[in-house]
Amino acid sequence: MNWLNDNVNxxxxxxxxxxxxxxxxxxxxxxxxxxxDKSGGELAKDNWDGIGEYKNPLPIGWALSFIGTIVWGLWYxxxxxxxxxxxxxxxxxxxxxxxxxxxxxxxxxxxxxTLMGMGEGVFLVQCAPCHGVTGDGMNGKAANLAKWGNExxxxxxxxxxxxxxxxxxxxxPAGLLDKESAxxxxxxxxxxxxxxxxxxxxxxxxxxxxxxxxxxxxxGEDGKGMDGQSANISHYGDAQFVVNVLGMGKKxxxxxxxxxxxxxxxxxxxxxxxxxxxxLAK
Amino acid sequence: MFHWLxxxxxxxxxxxxxxxxxxxxxxILPNFMExxxxxxxxxxxxxxxxxxxxxxxxxxxxxxxxxxxxPFKSETDRxxxxxxxxxYAYDRPxxxxxxxxxxxxxxxxxxxxxxxxEYHMLNPKSxxxxxxxxxxxxxxxxxxxxxxxxxxxxxxxxxxxxxYDKPDMPTLGTYDESKKVVFAEAxxxxxxxxxxxxxxxxxxxxxxxxxxxxxxxxxxx
Numbered sequence: 001m002n003w004l005n006d007n008v009n010x011x012x013x014x015x016x017x018x019x020x021x022x023x024x025x026x027x028x029x030x031x032x033x034x035x036x037d038k039s040g041g042e043l044a045k046d047n048w049d050g051i052g053e054y055k056n057p058l059p060i061g062w063a064l065s066f067i068g069t070i071v072w073g074l075w076y077x078x079x080x081x082x083x084x085x086x087x088x089x090x091x092x093x094x095x096x097x098x099x100x101x102x103x104x105x106x107x108x109x110x111x112x113x114t115l116m117g118m119g120e121g122v123f124l125v126q127c128a129p130c131h132g133v134t135g136d137g138m139n140g141k142a143a144n145l146a147k148w149g150n151e152x153x154x155x156x157x158x159x160x161x162x163x164x165x166x167x168x169x170x171x172x173p174a175g176l177l178d179k180e181s182a183x184x185x186x187x188x189x190x191x192x193x194x195x196x197x198x199x200x201x202x203x204x205x206x207x208x209x210x211x212x213x214x215x216x217x218x219x220g221e222d223g224k225g226m227d228g229q230s231a232n233i234s235h236y237g238d239a240q241f242v243v244n245v246l247g248m249g250k251k252x253x254x255x256x257x258x259x260x261x262x263x264x265x266x267x268x269x270x271x272x273x274x275x276x277x278x279x280l281a282k
Numbered sequence: 283m284f285h286w287l288x289x290x291x292x293x294x295x296x297x298x299x300x301x302x303x304x305x306x307x308x309x310i311l312p313n314f315m316e317x318x319x320x321x322x323x324x325x326x327x328x329x330x331x332x333x334x335x336x337x338x339x340x341x342x343x344x345x346x347x348x349x350x351x352x353p354f355k356s357e358t359d360r361x362x363x364x365x366x367x368x369x370y371a372y373d374r375p376x377x378x379x380x381x382x383x384x385x386x387x388x389x390x391x392x393x394x395x396x397x398x399x400e401y402h403m404l405n406p407k408s409x410x411x412x413x414x415x416x417x418x419x420x421x422x423x424x425x426x427x428x429x430x431x432x433x434x435x436x437x438x439x440x441x442x443x444x445x446y447d448k449p450d451m452p453t454l455g456t457y458d459e460s461k462k463v464v465f466a467e468a469x470x471x472x473x474x475x476x477x478x479x480x481x482x483x484x485x486x487x488x489x490x491x492x493x494x495x496x497x498x499x500x501x502x503x
Contacts, residue, residue, distance in 0.1 A: 046285070077304055077308075081305065081308065082308040082309075082312075085308075085309065088353055089353050089364075091353075092353035092354065092355070092358075092364065095355055096355055096358070099355055125360065126393070129394070129398065129409055129410060130395075130398055130409065133411070138408065138409060141397075141398075141401055141408070141409060255395060255397040255398070255474075256395035256396060256397060256398075256474060257395070258392060258393050258394065258395055260393075262362055262363075262392050263362075263363075264359065264362055264392075264393075
């Protein structure tokens, strides 16, 4: 038994002894006071059913802190709380501001892999409800994105027309050219106008150039859509084309696509979606 | 100075109430009037939208879907701008909901379209693979209650001065006038839909609940 050698145990024992001794003295003092003391002093004027109250002057320190609390309370009631209260909207604004700053600096110059990752994330939330998780359009509920952005899609658009893009020059009518001419123009457009810059039918490019006037009447000689009068097909086959569709929405032959211009997507996110959607095209 | 209060329990209670209510008074009263007014651009529902709203209430959509976007970045990223109280000025009753089993629908009109709603009501899993929402096939066979919707619009116009028939606001007029507006609105939605059943019914002069609820959902922006 050498637990008395431990400092902490010793300290605890001394403390316990001190508490016992002090308690005995204090209890003894008050017991004597209860037996011997008589009440005295000046009575306050209030009297409740014969029970009176002595006047006890307030200690000065206590009185000062009481008055101080009242003064602080008035300030807090009238100015402190109403003028600098917590605001949920304020916190939201700060959170969004710091997030946006961080987003802009982190993604000011995103590389291809970053855009693909971001694009897939946004696609799954915003696009997948209609185009499907894989972008296949879920059995014709929306455009099959695998069949977009290539030469076949251009030929199909020339033959069948394009509905509901809401450009000032209106919808592109079906049957502007026959199948043979459409194939040639598509070859020219893919090779020379679009950003894909390649065609499967390179032999037809010169034939297509001669027929280009059919398209340039609306899309402009350079295919840039004459300052927003019609679709800018010089971007066909790259991410920017998708960004344009996101901004315009589409009331197409398959169904309606809402506009994504209410600020839900930043420009970088739109570009990311474009990159991802473009990667789905075969 | 407080002796008087001690002898008058009633006024003492009034004093206690004022002190405790103060926090509420300073936070609620200053912009209560302003925030309760309709936000600029908020319009009362058209009769067809009201019929859809009644269907929404009848089928308890609000049991799983809220209509209140909180000012959190995660919610505004997904649903759009957070809700303001003035946006509910013409909602009687408001449909905030409290249980967010499904996504918030406060601004669903911004990012879903008529044909999507049609697929979704017929078979939610066909567009949202993991969805636990039940199908609402009966909306394609039940007729929307246009008369009750007109009565509701007429009542709030008369009793609460809801600004129908004002410039830039939905027209109400008499029941016959209103019916023409309802059919014109419904025609635009039916044209966007695929269901032959609904199209045939519309030709017979019937407006199905699905048309009304799509009108209502498209109006939520």
